[in-house]
Amino acid sequence: MKNYKETASMGWVSGKIKGFQGRDLIDMENGGLKMIKIDPFASYPVHQHPDKTEYIYVLQGNPEITVDGKVYHGKKDDFFISPNSVKHSIANPSEKECLLLVGAIK
Numbered sequence: 001m002k003n004y005k006e007t008a009s010m011g012w013v014s015g016k017i018k019g020f021q022g023r024d025l026i027d028m029e030n031g032g033l034k035m036i037k038i039d040p041f042a043s044y045p046v047h048q049h050p051d052k053t054e055y056i057y058v059l060q061g062n063p064e065i066t067v068d069g070k071v072y073h074g075k076k077d078d079f080f081i082s083p084n085s086v087k088h089s090i091a092n093p094s095e096k097e098c099l100l101l102v103g104a105i106k
Contacts, residue, residue, distance in 0.1 A: 005025060007023055007025070007035060010023045011023075012037060015036075017042070017043075017044050017045070018042065019038060019039035019041070019042025019043075019092075020036060020037075020038055020039075020042060020044060021036070021037045021039075022034040022035065022036045022037070022102075023035040025101075026103070029106075030105060030106045031052065031103060031104050031105035031106055032103060032104060033101060033102070033103035034101070034102050034103070035059075035099065035100070035101055035102075036098075036099070036100045036101075036102045037097055037098070037099055038061070038063065038090065038091075038092040038097060038098040038099075038100065039092065039097055040092060040094060040095045040096060040097060041092060041093065041094075041095075042091070042092050043089065043090070043091035043092070044089055044090045044091070045089060046066070046087050046088065046089045047087065047088070047089070048082075048084075048085055048086060048087045048088065049082075049084055049085070049104065050084060050085050051084060051106055052084055052104040052105060052106045053081065053082065053083050053084050053104065053105055054081075054082045054088065054102065054103070054104045055079065055080065055081050055082070055102070055103050055104070055105075056074075056079070056080040056081075056082075056090070056100050056101070056102050057077075057078075057079050057080075057100065057101040057102075058074045058075060058076055058077060058078045058079075058098070058099075058100055059076065059099040059100060059101060060076060060097075060098060060099040061074075061076075061092060061094065061096055061097060061098030061099060061100075062074060062075055062092075062093075062094050062096075062098070063090055063091065063092055063098045063100065064090070064091040064092070064093050065080045065088070065089075065090055066087075066088055066089045066090075066091075067080060067081075067082050067086060067087075067088045068082075068086045068087060068088070069087070090102075
């Protein structure tokens with residue numbers, strides 16, 4: 001694993017869901033961390049992870065984070081946790097892109 005990554009020179013990789021792009025920062029067997037860019041009005045459907053806890057830190061924008069049916073209206077520096085097997089989703093209901101750090105641990 002590298003000790004330093006110059007994220008500004010890393011390209012954005014399109015995700016499985018339209019409007020979501022990422023940069024892998026950490027990719028390990030027991031978890032990882034990505035920087036995620038969400039286009040305006042894009043949404044990631046409700047899903048769950050049976051074997052890992054996911055966490056989200058808002059760097060920029062106002063994402064709508066749903067965890068276990070409760071909707072949160074995020075803002076810069078907010079932090080969210082979705083424990084394993086809990087349904088959650090991410091949406092960007094605004095005209096400006098969102099930038100998040102999204103990670104998971106087993």
